[in-house]
Amino acid sequence: MKKKPILSVLLSASLLGSLLPAQALAGETERKQSLFNSEQYEYITYDALKGKLESYEKQSRRVQLDITGKSSTGKDLYTVTISDSKSKHSELKYKGLRKLMSENPEKAQRYLKANPDIKPPILIHASIHGTEFVGTDAALRLIERYGFKNDQETKEILKNFTLIINVDANPDGRVDATRFNGNGIDLNRDFVTQSQPETQAAVKQIAELNPLVLLDLHGYVRQRGEAKHPGLILPGTPPHNPNYEYDLLYKWMNQQAEAMESNIVSERDHYETELYKTLEGTHIPLRDSKSGWDVYPPIYTPAYAMLHGGLGYTLEAPTNDWDGVKWQVDAVNGALTFALQNKQAMLHDQLEVFDRGVKGEHPNNKEGFYPDSYIIPENQKDNSAVQKVVNHLLKNDVKVEQAAKSFHADGKRYEKGTYIIDLNQPKAGLANAFLWDGEDITNDMDAMYDISAWNLSELWGFDAIKSEDDLIVQTKEVREESVRGKLIGKGPYSIPNTSVNAVHLVNSLIDQGISVKKDKDGHFYAEGKGKAIQRAVQVSGLTLRTKAVPKEATPLKKHRVAFLKDGGLGKAQSHSGTKLALERLGFQVSEVHPREVANNGLNGFDTFVYSGSASLTSYKLSEANKEFGLTDEEELKRFNGQIKQFVEQDGHFIAIGAGGSQAAKAAGLTEVEINKGFSSSNGIVKVDYLPSPLTAGYSKNDAGFVYGPIWYSSTEGTNIAASFVNNDSFFTAGHWKDRSPAKGQPVIVQEKDKPVTLIGIEAGFRDHTDYLFRLISNAVFDQE
Numbered sequence: 001m002k003k004k005p006i007l008s009v010l011l012s013a014s015l016l017g018s019l020l021p022a023q024a025l026a027g028e029t030e031r032k033q034s035l036f037n038s039e040q041y042e043y044i045t046y047d048a049l050k051g052k053l054e055s056y057e058k059q060s061r062r063v064q065l066d067i068t069g070k071s072s073t074g075k076d077l078y079t080v081t082i083s084d085s086k087s088k089h090s091e092l093k094y095k096g097l098r099k100l101m102s103e104n105p106e107k108a109q110r111y112l113k114a115n116p117d118i119k120p121p122i123l124i125h126a127s128i129h130g131t132e133f134v135g136t137d138a139a140l141r142l143i144e145r146y147g148f149k150n151d152q153e154t155k156e157i158l159k160n161f162t163l164i165i166n167v168d169a170n171p172d173g174r175v176d177a178t179r180f181n182g183n184g185i186d187l188n189r190d191f192v193t194q195s196q197p198e199t200q201a202a203v204k205q206i207a208e209l210n211p212l213v214l215l216d217l218h219g220y221v222r223q224r225g226e227a228k229h230p231g232l233i234l235p236g237t238p239p240h241n242p243n244y245e246y247d248l249l250y251k252w253m254n255q256q257a258e259a260m261e262s263n264i265v266s267e268r269d270h271y272e273t274e275l276y277k278t279l280e281g282t283h284i285p286l287r288d289s290k291s292g293w294d295v296y297p298p299i300y301t302p303a304y305a306m307l308h309g310g311l312g313y314t315l316e317a318p319t320n321d322w323d324g325v326k327w328q329v330d331a332v333n334g335a336l337t338f339a340l341q342n343k344q345a346m347l348h349d350q351l352e353v354f355d356r357g358v359k360g361e362h363p364n365n366k367e368g369f370y371p372d373s374y375i376i377p378e379n380q381k382d383n384s385a386v387q388k389v390v391n392h393l394l395k396n397d398v399k400v401e402q403a404a405k406s407f408h409a410d411g412k413r414y415e416k417g418t419y420i421i422d423l424n425q426p427k428a429g430l431a432n433a434f435l436w437d438g439e440d441i442t443n444d445m446d447a448m449y450d451i452s453a454w455n456l457s458e459l460w461g462f463d464a465i466k467s468e469d470d471l472i473v474q475t476k477e478v479r480e481e482s483v484r485g486k487l488i489g490k491g492p493y494s495i496p497n498t499s500v501n502a503v504h505l506v507n508s509l510i511d512q513g514i515s516v517k518k519d520k521d522g523h524f525y526a527e528g529k530g531k532a533i534q535r536a537v538q539v540s541g542l543t544l545r546t547k548a549v550p551k552e553a554t555p556l557k558k559h560r561v562a563f564l565k566d567g568g569l570g571k572a573q574s575h576s577g578t579k580l581a582l583e584r585l586g587f588q589v590s591e592v593h594p595r596e597v598a599n600n601g602l603n604g605f606d607t608f609v610y611s612g613s614a615s616l617t618s619y620k621l622s623e624a625n626k627e628f629g630l631t632d633e634e635e636l637k638r639f640n641g642q643i644k645q646f647v648e649q650d651g652h653f654i655a656i657g658a659g660g661s662q663a664a665k666a667a668g669l670t671e672v673e674i675n676k677g678f679s680s681s682n683g684i685v686k687v688d689y690l691p692s693p694l695t696a697g698y699s700k701n702d703a704g705f706v707y708g709p710i711w712y713s714s715t716e717g718t719n720i721a722a723s724f725v726n727n728d729s730f731f732t733a734g735h736w737k738d739r740s741p742a743k744g745q746p747v748i749v750q751e752k753d754k755p756v757t758l759i760g761i762e763a764g765f766r767d768h769t770d771y772l773f774r775l776i777s778n779a780v781f782d783q784e
């Protein structure tokens, strides 16, 4: 959906070079392989899925096909439910149990004991990474067995479980043969943020059904540990997220993983290739290694399911071929047989997770780890971030209440309308995982697999206050918060520079042709009549008050922003987070391939943003990566020349992160020294933002986020706009070894004599760092 208009705009503007790879122009034609895979086979294409699934539904009374959402480009997400019609009553009993789980888990346990014929759901989630094709083919084979076969074990499994199969969790990725969805987001990193429609659909499924087991089908791990142990099946290694009731989960997970393993081994004579015929096991990280494959951040599907008390597994098939497909099928069958033998006890423990929540008993945690509740006050100026988190919690099956009157807690007064999240509730672990500050785990591990801190309060921009008081206040349970802004007075209206929604409103008013001005503190003023701007204001959720426009305020114009595109370099789309940030801020963004920049320049744009891998300007790339970068040294010279010329003609170059800063330096746009921490280091930092148009809306000792941290030195030619706080506690949560050289060092600088801005922190990370997005809009608007 997004891709097409951008391409056609570029084509009509004749900006598109003739050197673009054919595949990038193929548009909607489905690719048939990924060069990133070492094996190839004829997997089922997304296009062929619909017909196949419809024919299954037609032929089997057990199979039901539903469309449970859309991808980012509007493709259908297919869910197949397999249920034996003879055990409908058991299914209904599960519905009763599901309701009791959220109300009274202890009662649910008694209900379970009295009703052993209950049928919990098991969720099979396939190919969330688009290039890991075997998952979807395995899903089809599983439907062919459980939808059609009548052997004793198949019948027993269907009598005891409802199988929910998310056949292709990432249609965009399969069609494009890329790991990501159409927005360039790795969906299996999105389960905290939940920014993408595919993730939202999966979250809805998990939160509503509360599956007992979730099997997430991935690839490819040919060998990680011992020889003859290809593939990998979670549970993961430490560190364990303290919000999981992991004693209850791991009690089953190692055993169930071993059941999958032994079923694979028992099938080895039926495989085609040597790797599989001779296998003796698989790699189970928790059993076989000390570190290196953690599921600490609940950004992954199975980790997220664990916060719903489910047993969540990643299954990494060894190879991209039919043996890889069979390996997945054998693993899932092993998991189902194990579940059959232990259903009652496993389900009892899942309910125990919720019972601990309700009672506030968390034996794995130190006293006080879970506060009694979180208090989230409404923000009188701009409540959009508060509304966002409240709706987020509700969608995730977390109970939220709202104070009917003002009240006191911990010696402080809170107004009527304040939100309260009482942590004595079934999904306490999930609620706390979203609302806690995180922790510094630098000394627990050598390195982390992915992010180690995600602090919603700091990175989305709202207050979440821990309270240990027994709150005495009348409350009502919140259902869904509707976002609705309003206008007070006759205008002109002041728009505070306080949130993504505020800047989006500014841009949509500019698009409407309404005059918007910016004052020296970075706040905005809309001069339109109430009627003309009402609609946009309503959607924004902001309350705008009438205020005189200061004399020095300058008018804003419509900005044309070009963005350097990473199509999937090294199985990453490093630019996507920042691109989504710009779009959510309301800018119109055109993605440009590095070769387009080299060959056609940046005419017609006001701003060029480089936020991504430094390798985007490399021409020494592997076969699989070639299509994403440059062709040769000559082209690199042209690229640097074009950027230099753009800046000389007053175009604004904005670098975000290490790659962009390096590119700026390579093109001769800056003399600063770029210093780097470990590429895997990441977390929440404290930043001193100094007063400047670039940092409007931020202050001293404010929040920042780093991933592969950088900082600048030799900054004589620049104005410093922000530095890491100059004390040892500038890093508050996450994992960053040897960070002391960064203490007090500059992280946002602007060249004194040219429009070049270098932002060292991750202002637009994976559509998650809402609070930092305005650093980017400030930079764009700073060019007026």
Ligand SMILES: [Zn+2]
Binding pocket: 129, 132, 188, 218, 219, 220
């Ligand atoms: Zn994967």
